[in-house]
Amino acid sequence: MDSMTTPAVQASRGPVTRKDVARYAGVSTAVVSYVVNGGPKKVAPATEAKVQDAIRVLGYRPNAAARALKLGSSETLGLVVPDISNPFFALFSHAVEDAAAALGYALVLGNSDGNLAKERRNIRNLAARQVDGVLLASVLFEPDLEVLETAEIPSVLLNQERDAPGFNSIGVDLAAGARIAVEHLIGHGHTNIGLAMGTNVSGATDGREVGWREALQEAGLPEGPIVYSAFTRPGGYTAGQRLLASVNRPTAIFATSDMQAIGLLRAVHEAGLSVPGQMAVASFDGSAESEYSWPPLTTVEQPVAAMAEAAVAALVGASRGEKPRHRIFPTTLHVRQSCGCP
Amino acid sequence: MDSMTTPAVQASRGPVTRKDVARYAGVSTAVVSYVVNGGPKKVAPATEAKVQDAIRVLGYRPNAAARALKLGSSETLGLVVPDISNPFFALFSHAVEDAAAALGYALVLGNSDGNLAKERRNIRNLAARQVDGVLLASVLFEPDLEVLETAEIPSVLLNQERDAPGFNSIGVDLAAGARIAVEHLIGHGHTNIGLAMGTNVSGATDGREVGWREALQEAGLPEGPIVYSAFTRPGGYTAGQRLLASVNRPTAIFATSDMQAIGLLRAVHEAGLSVPGQMAVASFDGSAESEYSWPPLTTVEQPVAAMAEAAVAALVGASRGEKPRHRIFPTTLHVRQSCGCP
DNA sequence: CACCCGTATCTACTCGAGTCAACAGGCCAG
DNA sequence: CTGGCCTGTTGACTCGAGTAGATACGGGTG
Numbered sequence: 234m235d236s237m238t239t240p241a242v243q244a245s246r247g248p249v250t251r252k253d254v255a256r257y258a259g260v261s262t263a264v265v266s267y268v269v270n271g272g273p274k275k276v277a278p279a280t281e282a283k284v285q286d287a288i289r290v291l292g293y294r295p296n297a298a299a300r301a302l303k304l305g306s307s308e309t310l311g312l313v314v315p316d317i318s319n320p321f322f323a324l325f326s327h328a329v330e331d332a333a334a335a336l337g338y339a340l341v342l343g344n345s346d347g348n349l350a351k352e353r354r355n356i357r358n359l360a361a362r363q364v365d366g367v368l369l370a371s372v373l374f375e376p377d378l379e380v381l382e383t384a385e386i387p388s389v390l391l392n393q394e395r396d397a398p399g400f401n402s403i404g405v406d407l408a409a410g411a412r413i414a415v416e417h418l419i420g421h422g423h424t425n426i427g428l429a430m431g432t433n434v435s436g437a438t439d440g441r442e443v444g445w446r447e448a449l450q451e452a453g454l455p456e457g458p459i460v461y462s463a464f465t466r467p468g469g470y471t472a473g474q475r476l477l478a479s480v481n482r483p484t485a486i487f488a489t490s491d492m493q494a495i496g497l498l499r500a501v502h503e504a505g506l507s508v509p510g511q512m513a514v515a516s517f518d519g520s521a522e523s524e525y526s527w528p529p530l531t532t533v534e535q536p537v538a539a540m541a542e543a544a545v546a547a548l549v550g551a552s553r554g555e556k557p558r559h560r561i562f563p564t565t566l567h568v569r570q571s572c573g574c575p
Numbered sequence: 576m577d578s579m580t581t582p583a584v585q586a587s588r589g590p591v592t593r594k595d596v597a598r599y600a601g602v603s604t605a606v607v608s609y610v611v612n613g614g615p616k617k618v619a620p621a622t623e624a625k626v627q628d629a630i631r632v633l634g635y636r637p638n639a640a641a642r643a644l645k646l647g648s649s650e651t652l653g654l655v656v657p658d659i660s661n662p663f664f665a666l667f668s669h670a671v672e673d674a675a676a677a678l679g680y681a682l683v684l685g686n687s688d689g690n691l692a693k694e695r696r697n698i699r700n701l702a703a704r705q706v707d708g709v710l711l712a713s714v715l716f717e718p719d720l721e722v723l724e725t726a727e728i729p730s731v732l733l734n735q736e737r738d739a740p741g742f743n744s745i746g747v748d749l750a751a752g753a754r755i756a757v758e759h760l761i762g763h764g765h766t767n768i769g770l771a772m773g774t775n776v777s778g779a780t781d782g783r784e785v786g787w788r789e790a791l792q793e794a795g796l797p798e799g800p801i802v803y804s805a806f807t808r809p810g811g812y813t814a815g816q817r818l819l820a821s822v823n824r825p826t827a828i829f830a831t832s833d834m835q836a837i838g839l840l841r842a843v844h845e846a847g848l849s850v851p852g853q854m855a856v857a858s859f860d861g862s863a864e865s866e867y868s869w870p871p872l873t874t875v876e877q878p879v880a881a882m883a884e885a886a887v888a889a890l891v892g893a894s895r896g897e898k899p900r901h902r903i904f905p906t907t908l909h910v911r912q913s914c915g916c917p
Numbered sequence: 918c919a920c921c922c923g924t925a926t927c928t929a930c931t932c933g934a935g936t937c938a939a940c941a942g943g944c945c946a947g
Numbered sequence: 948c949t950g951g952c953c954t955g956t957t958g959a960c961t962c963g964a965g966t967a968g969a970t971a972c973g974g975g976t977g
Contacts, residue, residue, distance in 0.1 A: 299933035
């Protein structure tokens with residue numbers, strides 16, 4: 234009875250190739266190609282029907298490797314991130330996968346684990362696999378472009394503020410984003426605002442630190458205490474402890490990532506202080522986690538989906554000969570309760 | 576000066592092929608292959624040196640598509656998850672990527688977004704790309720195996736309790752895990768323990784519900800209220816609101832995922848109740864997020880890394896003809912503060 | 918000196934799909 | 948009735964790498 238509903242599957246041996254379809258449909262292999270790809274030559278409707286039928290009955294699926302070999306494109310993009318289990322990169326990866334899938338591209342993922350050697354290895358690996366482009370969220374503020382250059386693959390640098398000539402890059406305006414967050418905190422009447430700054434392998438100064446400083450200067454306020462630590466929950470936790478212990482304890486803190494803020498909240502809670510009453514907090518990223526912390530975090534949201542789309546578009550464009558460009562996206566302040574708003 | 580440190584790159588046109596290397600080294604293309612792959616025939620040391628030199632100078636990188644076509648294997652694994660931005664799957668993906676990379680495999684990622692059609696499309700896509708195996712975390716408790724079967728690819732079903740004959744599967748003992756968590760809650764003296772149960776596309780009963788019920792029965796306690804909602808933060812949030820509003824409000828709740836628990840915590844905080852004082856909470860997964868919620872969550876930890884390794888090993892084994900098997904991993908209770916422990 | 922054998926290398930075919938030049942057949946104009 | 952043209956179809960070559968089978972070479976033995 235089952236055999237009546239499902240077409241007889243040619244279980245025989247090995248995968249079905251174009252040749253099998255051609256034989257079954259009584260046509261040449263070229264026609265099968267024309268039908269599958271809708272060109273470049275036209276096929277008579279009756280013939281097309283026969284071929285479609287054969288494809289369905291035999292369960293034919295074109296071999297992507299052969300296709301990639303002939304066309305010189307694997308319809309695949311590579312994404313290298315420091316750590317996919319970081320919610321921000323997870324969100325970003327999802328957006329990239331969506332954007333890539335919409336254009337028929339698959340996504341190969343690589344984690345560099347904050348390790349430069351691993352980042353390089355990943356890139357080389359992707360290059361050997363003939364990916365059509367790679368999206369790189371480097372562990373460095375300023376990535377070493379040499380590997381990318383020698384690999385001769387279209388690429389997009391993510392989260393880069395600096396313009397790297399000859400490369401596509403996508404980033405957000407970190408300084409402006411930090412500024413609106415700090416200004417919002419100032420608007421709540423805070424005069425001593427600390428900074429929990431994330432650190433990176435390279436020593437370059439991050440735009441968020443600049444934005445924090447600018448906002449304070451413009452308001453004529455003194456700089457609050459700064460603590461440098463990792464862009465992680467534990468990093469934020471220790472940063473929080475140190476900030477709370479500092480001689481002039483701030484009444485508000487700007488954290489440079491949501492994860493840091495989450496860790497920071499824990500430190501504040503453990504110290505028995507109320508948020509935002511005794512300690513206001515604002516952070517950066519706009520991840521889903523920030524909405525469900527307690528209290529919910531006021532955070533600077535990055536337009537992740539738009540950035541992912543732009544990154545994929547740049548890659549696809551590059552394979553068509555478009556020239557690289559540098560795009561900076563604006564951020565928006567997402568006001569919740571950790572800052573003091575009701 | 577730069578040209579002194581880096582070898583003269585044959586920038587000419589197009590990528591370098593085996594033929595170019597052969598010509599440059601003055602040997603045949605076969606020898607180049609033998610050198611690159613270390614076999615299947617031996618090459619004289621002097622010749623090998625010449626070839627290695629040519630490879631370095633020309634920057635030769637074997638074309639993975641051609642290799643995949645000839646060998647029928649792309650050294651690539653596919654991973655299909657409902658949503659990579661779910662911290663649990665993000666963590667899992669990272670572990671899978673690590674395990675795959677260690678064996679020289681690349682990982683292609685696909686999100687199904689809780690959508691069965693998209694899940695199928697992803698699988699078909701991976702099949703066409705000649706991946707050597709796919710890891711599937713289905714949106715269904717009981718996945719439809721048909722797509723996998725017709726695709727004829729080694730596969731591993733993730734998070735499956737049920738044994739699907741002819742398929743590899745990897746899961747945790749959901750019932751046992753839930754039971755230890757609920758037993759722990761009972762140990763704190765709770766007699767009315769609610770359940771925030773996650774739902775799935777299929778209607779099958781989840782082991783966690785079974786475990787919760789078993790623990791209560793064994794202790795001679797009545798069943799607390801159950802609320803069904805999505806396995807997400809918003810899902811946990813609404814579940815929390817409904818549980819708090821139920822006629823016999825529980826004094827403790829077991830949530831079937833960390834994300835639900837996070838949402839639930841928010842609902843409890845908003846209601847002005849203290850955790851664990853007025854409402855104790857325990858959950859399932861053991862994600863990093865659970866450690867930094869307020870209060871930190873007592874949660875049932877899944878051995879993610881071990882499961883990922885086993886899954887990848889099963890796939891690689893399958894391509895060597897090993898027969899499929901079903902593995903269930905044990906969970907461990909990670910005690911923190913949300914249950915009432917100090 | 919002819920013969921055999923082992924080693925090193927090369928030639929040529931293969932994988933599956935894309936596509937172009939060549940070709941068959943039908944139709945209409947002259 | 949023939950020539951030309953348009954439509955549909957086909958055979959054959961190509962992409963780059965793996966490798967079996969053929970071949971060249973050198974050294975030792977009878």
